[in-house]
Amino acid sequence: MKLLELQQTLRACVRATAATKFDIALESVVAEIPPRTELGDLAFPVAFELAKRIKQATGQKANPRALAEELKVALEAEPNVARVEVAGAGYLNVFFDRAALLAQFAALDVSSDANGAVAQDAKRKIIVEHTNINPNKAAHIGHVRNAVLGDAFVRVLRATGAEVEVDNYIDNTGVQVADVVVGFMHVEQLTRADVRALDESLPPEHPFDYYCWDLYARVGLFYRNGDADAKEDPARLQLRAEVLHALEAGDNETAALADYVATRIVECHLQTMARLGIRYDLLPRESDILHLGFWQRAFERLKETSTIRFETEGKHAGCWVMPTDLHEGTDEHEADKIIVRSNGTVTYAGKDIAYQLWKLGQLGLDFYYKPFRTYEDGHTVWVTTSEPLPHRVYVPYSTNMQDVPTHPHFGGGQVVYNVIDSRQSYTQDVVRRGAAAVAPDVGEAASVHLAYEMVALSPAACEELGFELSAEDRARPFIEMSGRKGLGVKVDDLINRLEADALAEVEARHADLSQDEKLKTAHLIAIGALRYFLLKWTRNSLIAFDFKEALSFEGETGPYCQYAAVRANSIFRKLDPATLNEAHELIGAMGANEDTAAAVGQVFAGASGDELWSLVTLAARLDEVIAQAATQEEPAHLAKYAFQLARAFNLFYHRHRIIAEEDAARRAVLIQIADLVRRQLTNALSTLGIGVPERM
RNA sequence: GCUCCCGUAGCUCAGUGGAUAGAGCAUCUGCCUUCUAAGCAGAGGGUCGCAAGUUCGAGUCUUGCCGGGGGCACCA
Numbered sequence: 224m225k226l227l228e229l230q231q232t233l234r235a236c237v238r239a240t241a242a243t244k245f246d247i248a249l250e251s252v253v254a255e256i257p258p259r260t261e262l263g264d265l266a267f268p269v270a271f272e273l274a275k276r277i278k279q280a281t282g283q284k285a286n287p288r289a290l291a292e293e294l295k296v297a298l299e300a301e302p303n304v305a306r307v308e309v310a311g312a313g314y315l316n317v318f319f320d321r322a323a324l325l326a327q328f329a330a331l332d333v334s335s336d337a338n339g340a341v342a343q344d345a346k347r348k349i350i351v352e353h354t355n356i357n358p359n360k361a362a363h364i365g366h367v368r369n370a371v372l373g374d375a376f377v378r379v380l381r382a383t384g385a386e387v388e389v390d391n392y393i394d395n396t397g398v399q400v401a402d403v404v405v406g407f408m409h410v411e412q413l414t415r416a417d418v419r420a421l422d423e424s425l426p427p428e429h430p431f432d433y434y435c436w437d438l439y440a441r442v443g444l445f446y447r448n449g450d451a452d453a454k455e456d457p458a459r460l461q462l463r464a465e466v467l468h469a470l471e472a473g474d475n476e477t478a479a480l481a482d483y484v485a486t487r488i489v490e491c492h493l494q495t496m497a498r499l500g501i502r503y504d505l506l507p508r509e510s511d512i513l514h515l516g517f518w519q520r521a522f523e524r525l526k527e528t529s530t531i532r533f534e535t536e537g538k539h540a541g542c543w544v545m546p547t548d549l550h551e552g553t554d555e556h557e558a559d560k561i562i563v564r565s566n567g568t569v570t571y572a573g574k575d576i577a578y579q580l581w582k583l584g585q586l587g588l589d590f591y592y593k594p595f596r597t598y599e600d601g602h603t604v605w606v607t608t609s610e611p612l613p614h615r616v617y618v619p620y621s622t623n624m625q626d627v628p629t630h631p632h633f634g635g636g637q638v639v640y641n642v643i644d645s646r647q648s649y650t651q652d653v654v655r656r657g658a659a660a661v662a663p664d665v666g667e668a669a670s671v672h673l674a675y676e677m678v679a680l681s682p683a684a685c686e687e688l689g690f691e692l693s694a695e696d697r698a699r700p701f702i703e704m705s706g707r708k709g710l711g712v713k714v715d716d717l718i719n720r721l722e723a724d725a726l727a728e729v730e731a732r733h734a735d736l737s738q739d740e741k742l743k744t745a746h747l748i749a750i751g752a753l754r755y756f757l758l759k760w761t762r763n764s765l766i767a768f769d770f771k772e773a774l775s776f777e778g779e780t781g782p783y784c785q786y787a788a789v790r791a792n793s794i795f796r797k798l799d800p801a802t803l804n805e806a807h808e809l810i811g812a813m814g815a816n817e818d819t820a821a822a823v824g825q826v827f828a829g830a831s832g833d834e835l836w837s838l839v840t841l842a843a844r845l846d847e848v849i850a851q852a853a854t855q856e857e858p859a860h861l862a863k864y865a866f867q868l869a870r871a872f873n874l875f876y877h878r879h880r881i882i883a884e885e886d887a888a889r890r891a892v893l894i895q896i897a898d899l900v901r902r903q904l905t906n907a908l909s910t911l912g913i914g915v916p917e918r919m
Numbered sequence: 920g921c922u923c924c925c926g927u928a929g930c931u932c933a934g935u936g937g938a939u940a941g942a943g944c945a946u947c948u949g950c951c952u953u954c955u956a957a958g959c960a961g962a963g964g965g966u967c968g969c970a971a972g973u974u975c976g977a978g979u980c981u982u983g984c985c986g987g988g989g990g991c992a993c994c995a
Contacts, residue, residue: 253935253936253937254935255935255937255938257938258938258939259938259939262938266937266938268936268937268938268976271937271975271976272975274975275975287975310938311938312975313975314937314938357995394995397995398994398995399995538993539993541993542993549921549922549923549991557991558921558991560991561992561993563993564993565993566993568993570992570993570994570995571994571995572995574995575995645923645924645989645990646989646990647990647995648922648923648924648989648990649922649923649990649991650990650995674924676924676925676988676989677989700987728957732955732957733955748957759932759933759943760931760932760933761932761933763924763925764925764931764932764933765925765988765989767931769931771944772931772943772944775943775944775957776957777943777944777957777958778942778943778944778957779932779942779943779944780943780957782957783957783958785957786955786957786958787958789955789957790954790955790958791954793954793955794954795954796954797954798954851935855935859933860933863933863934863942866942866943867942870942873958873959874959874960876954876958876959877958877959877960878959879954880953880954881954882954883953883954897954918955919955919957
């Protein structure tokens with residue numbers, strides 16, 4: 224019996240009793256976890272509502288306490304319930320059978336099937352799209368908030384049993400790629416062959432994405448004739464327009480250069496993300512959406528369904544617009560959203576509606592696919608193409624020509640989550656409504672904008688990066704990053720720093736470890752620190768990035784949580800196998816041996832017993848927290864829980880000597896609790912994408 | 920102008936309509952001969968922006984106001 228199942232059973236019991244005894248049909252039964260263990264394990268503040276409903280139905284006044292007493296009798300008859308108290312004006316406080324539940328929790332195998340009870344999503348295919356970084360420069364900390372949030376959410380969904388496809392959209396024909404192409408062609412006067420040679424000559428500590436980071440900032444200056452405060456020069460902007468035009472047309476040398484740049488940058492991004500444990504299933508590319516006519520098909524369907532209309536007069540004459548009521552129109556801003564410009568070209572929102580329809584399986588067109596990269600464990604990331612492949616191709620990262628493996632079925636999600644920062648809420652609303660208007664069966668609920676606030680820099684972080692600030696800027700709470708200015712914290716730089724700091728700590732504590740083990744440990748700690756740092760904030764909280772905070776391994780951090788798990792594991796590394804076995808047997812034998820059951824019950828008695836039991840129930844709550852993180856679309860809940868559990872364990876670890884405990888029943892209980900906590904904590908961290916090292 | 924989000928301890932943030940509002944950081948005081956001190960304990964610190972309303976019950980829901988941020992391009 225899992226905690227979540229027990230809760231559901233008890234809720235059902237309350238509902239059934241309300242129906243049979245009082246003839247009241249409760250839609251939902253609110254259950255609450257009391258603030259302190261002494262007040263019970265589960266509380267139902269249901270008697271107040273029942274009293275009100277009875278009065279409404281019969282006109283008779285009912286006493287909440289009396290109603291609670293009736294419910295108490297029913298609840299006490301349920302298995303695993305030790306007793307029920309009626310408290311205050313009518314609270315029902317349920318106390319579980321501690322010894323019996325500990326034995327049941329001990330028997331559960333958390334790793335194989337953490338959340339079978341909440342696998343309601345098992346039959347639906349869910350698509351989560353995240354990362355979506357413009358392939359023109361190195362990834363910065365803001366990009367990685369998107370990726371880590373998306374990846375953690377994917378892990379949460381998978382933990383509930385859902386089938387999830389992870390897409391990372393590649394905007395390889397947009398302005399940002401065009402800008403870097405302008406940089407190579409017109410600032411540096413390089414050909415495609417030159418760029419390739421340059422790329423191959425770059426040192427590992429300053430790779431291609433770093434080079435483009437700097438080049439992109441230089442192009443920003445180039446457009447302004449070298450003066451950062453000047454206006455952009457129209458003649459130079461014309462170069463960008465020409466490049467964009469060439470990219471859209473395809474099949475020319477400029478497009479080939481852009482493809483080289485974008486593909487190499489995507490390789491860099493995937494490498495960076497792989498360091499963080501983030502992987503994808505598919506990389507859909509904008510160029511393929513263009514070449515395969517996704518927009519034309521979507522355009523037809525938007526017209527057929529009258530989702531968009533052609534304007535013959537007014538400000539938008541000659542445009543196709545989508546009427547919206549998302550905000551009221553004013554002189555400055557029309558309420559309607561332009562989908563097709565008067566020159567016949569489609570806007571970003573229009574293209575995105577087409578792509579969203581594909582993701583929902585509602586477009587009636589598909590991409591072609593080829594393998595992009597295969598990880599060590601054999602997982603392949605695919606990329607879209609515009610043409611079918613020959614039967615045998617060169618597969619990247621392998622040495623031979625191979626038969627093209629058959630690709631999985633991509634797209635066609637019942638629900639599509641787009642992880643995009645909250646500044647794009649308006650466009651996402653337009654996309655959701657447009658897609659739903661074309662495919663009413665699917666509806667708006669199928670398109671979810673998983674919005675989050677951006678990562679900005681604290682003024683101190685800006686100065687640490689070598690950017691001069693005005694007095695005014697220094698007083699601001701945060702400063703927005705800018706790729707165009709080259710202002711930002713590159714993810715690889717940050718990971719390198721975290722790994723170096725972690726390595727220094729590991730060196731100091733475990734000089735005996737091999738170099739390989741030290742590096743591996745430092746890596747796990749660094750990634751744990753970074754991922755936790757990005758996940759501990761709720762989505763709508765803006766992160767003002769601060770080096771001191773991000774580089775910390777103490778307090779509410781990933782390493783703190785990892786450390787608790789490492790401590791728990793070290794108990795079992797040192798524990799004599801016979802003692803461990805004895806503990807398992809003692810807990811397992813409780814059902815058959817009354818003396819043992821009484822002894823275990825005694826361990827859980829009193830204030831000390833309450834303290835131990837509160838750790839057990841906290842640990843047992845993992846699947847409930849994961850289900851909550853999934854339905855509320857908030858991985859931060861799980862991060863907070865992991866920290867809370869680690870904190871509770873550290874206190875337990877400090878107060879009790881487990882191996883040295885002489886009383887057999889007490890020792891068995893302590894061992895069982897430590898074992899339960901380490902399994903649940905490891906599982907919680909793994910669902911956040913955080914690994915636990917052997918030692919730290 | 921319209922619209923969305925935010926306002927909780929000195930700072931940064933958690934907080935399903937439910938019991939005495941919590942963490943981390945910072946400050947101060949203790950605790951390493953122990954299964955790892957990346958730890959633990961303790962102290963100080965609150966008009967939950969303001970006002971009204973709904974409710975048995977409001978930090979949480981509604982409305983108004985004040986303050987801050989984002990969005991509302993024939994950009995992406």
